[in-house]
Amino acid sequence: VQLVESGGNLVQAGGSLRLSCAASGFTFDDYTIAWFRQAPGKEREGVSCIRSRDSNSYSKVSLRGRFTISTDSAKKTVYLQMNNLKPEDTAVYYCAAGKTRGFDGHGPAYLGPATFSHHYYDYWGQGTQVTVSS
Numbered sequence: 689v690q691l692v693e694s695g696g697n698l699v700q701a702g703g704s705l706r707l708s709c710a711a712s713g714f715t716f717d718d719y720t721i722a723w724f725r726q727a728p729g730k731e732r733e734g735v736s737c738i739r740s741r742d743s744n745s746y747s748k749v750s751l752r753g754r755f756t757i758s759t760d761s762a763k764k765t766v767y768l769q770m771n772n773l774k775p776e777d778t779a780v781y782y783c784a785a786g787k788t789r790g791f792d793g794h795g796p797a798y799l800g801p802a803t804f805s806h807h808y809y810d811y812w813g814q815g816t817q818v819t820v821s822s
Contacts, residue, residue, distance in 0.1 A: 689713035689811050691783050696816030699773055707768040707816060709783030714811070717741040720788045720799070721766040722809065723757065725779035725818075732782070734804025738766060739788055746799035773820045781816050784809035 695707040709721060722737035736747040736757035745757050756769045766783060786809040792802040802808075 689785075691785060691811055691813035693781065693783050693813045693816040696781060696818045698819045698821065701774055701820055701822050703773050703820070704769070704771045705773065705818060707770070707781055707783075707818075709766045709768075709813060711764045711766070711785060714785065716761060716764045718787055719785045720803065720808070721759065722784050722786070722804065723766075723768045724782045724784060724804075724806075725777075726782070726815075727776075727779040730779075732806070734801075735781070736768060737799060737803050739799060740766075741788065744799055746803060748804075770818070773818075775820045775822045777818060778820050779818060781818055783813045785811045 690712045692710045699705055717740045720737055720739045723735040724732050725735050726732040736755055738745040738757045738759050740759055743759055754772050759766045788796055790796050791808050794802055
């Protein structure tokens, strides 16, 4: 199983980046893929997640309108489009994959804050650095 992130870079505030997470070694459509980020000295936090089989997604409320998650099942790749970047978006961005299932009292159709639990995810990528300069 592999999750390989790419697309991280140094960008000025107000700029855009598109991150990619290329998956292999598992049945892509059976999984929910999420983006997390971890800034220096802070805990890893969930950014956005998407259910591969139907492209339903959920994003952190404060990032909606700037960050958009999408998937290309044919390429087994999940993208995170990030616009109007701010210095506080500086972090290592990770993608993670968890088999779509009921979790924490929710049914398999659920996508919400509980889907950002690290325990939901079986596989993690190595991360890609995003640095936003002011």
